[in-house]
Amino acid sequence: MSSDTYQGMRQSIVNGAPDTASALAQQALTAGIAPLDAINNGYAAGMHDVGEQFARGEMFLPDMMASAEAMKAAMAVLEPELLKLGTERPVAGVVVLGTTKGDIHEIGKTLVGMLLTAHGFRVHDLGVDVAGDRFAAKAREYAADIVGVSALLTTTMRNQRGVIESLEKAGLRSQVKVMVGGAPVTRAWAAEIGADGYAKDAMSAVALARQLMQQKAQPSVKEVV
Ligand code: B1M
Numbered sequence: 001m002s003s004d005t006y007q008g009m010r011q012s013i014v015n016g017a018p019d020t021a022s023a024l025a026q027q028a029l030t031a032g033i034a035p036l037d038a039i040n041n042g043y044a045a046g047m048h049d050v051g052e053q054f055a056r057g058e059m060f061l062p063d064m065m066a067s068a069e070a071m072k073a074a075m076a077v078l079e080p081e082l083l084k085l086g087t088e089r090p091v092a093g094v095v096v097l098g099t100t101k102g103d104i105h106e107i108g109k110t111l112v113g114m115l116l117t118a119h120g121f122r123v124h125d126l127g128v129d130v131a132g133d134r135f136a137a138k139a140r141e142y143a144a145d146i147v148g149v150s151a152l153l154t155t156t157m158r159n160q161r162g163v164i165e166s167l168e169k170a171g172l173r174s175q176v177k178v179m180v181g182g183a184p185v186t187r188a189w190a191a192e193i194g195a196d197g198y199a200k201d202a203m204s205a206v207a208l209a210r211q212l213m214q215q216k217a218q219p220s221v222k223e224v225v
Contacts (some may be wrong), residue, residue, distance in 0.1 A: 006041040009074070013046025014053070016066025018073035025077035035078035036203070039111065043074045047107065051183075071107050075114070085118040092119060093213045096138045097148040098126035099182075100159040105152035108182060108202070112148065115202040116209055121146075132159065132166030139167065139176050146212055148205070149195075151182040160185070161193040177212040181205060 005024065012021040021043065028038045050067040053059040095116055099109045106128045113123045124142050126134060139147050147167065151157045160180045167173045177196040180189070190198035196212055199205035 006038075006045070009038060009042025010046035010049065012074070013043055013067050013070050014049050016063060016070050018070045021070040021074040022077050025074040029077070029081055035082045036115070038074070038078060043071055044111075047071055068107060075107070075110065079114055082114050082118045090120065092121045093145040093209060093216075094142055095121050095123045095146045095148055095209065096126065096135060096142055096144040097123055097150070098130035098135060099128040099150045099152070100156050100163065101129060101131045102159060103151055103153050103156035104128045105150070105182070108152065109148075109150035111202045112150065112181065112199075112205045115206050116148075119206045119210075121206075121209060132162040132164075133170075135163045136166040136170040136172060139172055140170065144176055145216055146177045146179060146209055148179045148181070148209075151180070151185060154184045157182070157184055157189065160189075160195065164194055177216060179205065179208055179212065 005028065009021065009024045009028075012024060024042070025035075025038060028042075029035070047067065050059060050064055054064050095113075097109060097113050097116070099105055109128070110125065113125045117123050124138060124144070126138055135147055135149065138144070147163065149160045149163045151160055164173065164178055167176055167178065178194075179197045179199060180193070180195045181199045181201075185198060187198045196215070197208045199208045
């Protein structure tokens with residue numbers, strides 16, 4: 001696919017144009033483009049531009065919301081193709097996923113969930129603004145192997161630690177691996193709060209989830225975080 005098409009996808013996000021975003025996603029699928037390439041080279045790049053423009057005061061909250069709607073429109077078209085990849089595999093592990101309390105950013109978390117599903121994980125997406133106790137209750141209900149906590153704000157990152165504390169309080173911490181991610185999150189932060197791993201993007205989250213499943217199966221293996 002030409003770089004013009006990726007540029008068009010990127011611009012559709014900056015312009016907050018859901019119809020264009022979804023039409024270009026459809027064209028990409030027809031042309032045999034991998035959904036993840038469309039997301040990474042087109043739409044997510046557009047979101048990056050939006051974040052920069054917002055930070056410079058060149059875009060405002062309603063613009064950012066329109067961009068999010070455009071991103072969701074594109075993902076709605078690409079999602080079924082992505083998920084097809086996961087239907088014929090044995091369950092790789094059970095993941096309870098959500099964005100932490102006080103934080104309503106959902107796109108990155110949803111993308112992580114989609115890719116985990118595409119790679120055979122059974123994902124229970126709790127949505128956004130999820131309290132630690134709810135993560136713990138759902139981890140118990142679904143017998144989760146992994147709890148994944150996303151945070152996009154420096155102010156809500158600390159609630160990732162709260163999720164770990166809730167799992168400890170519920171007596172689940174030893175049974176459940178915790179992975180954290182989101183734009184402001186770092187490997188150092190993951191280590192500081194006692195998470196089992198950090199992933200910088202959705203594909204790395206799949207690799208990390210596989211690694212965490214291996215660690216669960218062989219608890220004596222030294223953990224590489
Ligand atoms: Co907001 N926002 N936002 N926002 N927003 C950011 C995050 C910001 C960096 C923009 C900026 O200033 N440059 C900034 C945060 C600053 C900070 O704290 N460091 C910010 C702000 C300030 C705010 C508000 C406070 C604005 C206000 O009200 N004044 C407000 C907060 C609301 C709240 O949550 N309480 C707010 C609101 C919003 C919208 C609602 C308008 C909208 C979200 C809509 C929605 O999700 N439905 C929005 C958006 C769209 C953004 C930006 C532009 C884009 C986020 C996004 O979707 N990125 C963002 C700027 C940016 O990040 N560049 C920004 C695309 C997505 C694919 O990437 O989410 O990073 P990302 O996910 C990646 C990785 O991080 C990783 O994998 C994903 C895929 O590769 N990952 C994980 C994510 N979660 C993971 C979990 C894992 C592993 C990996 O394991 C569990």
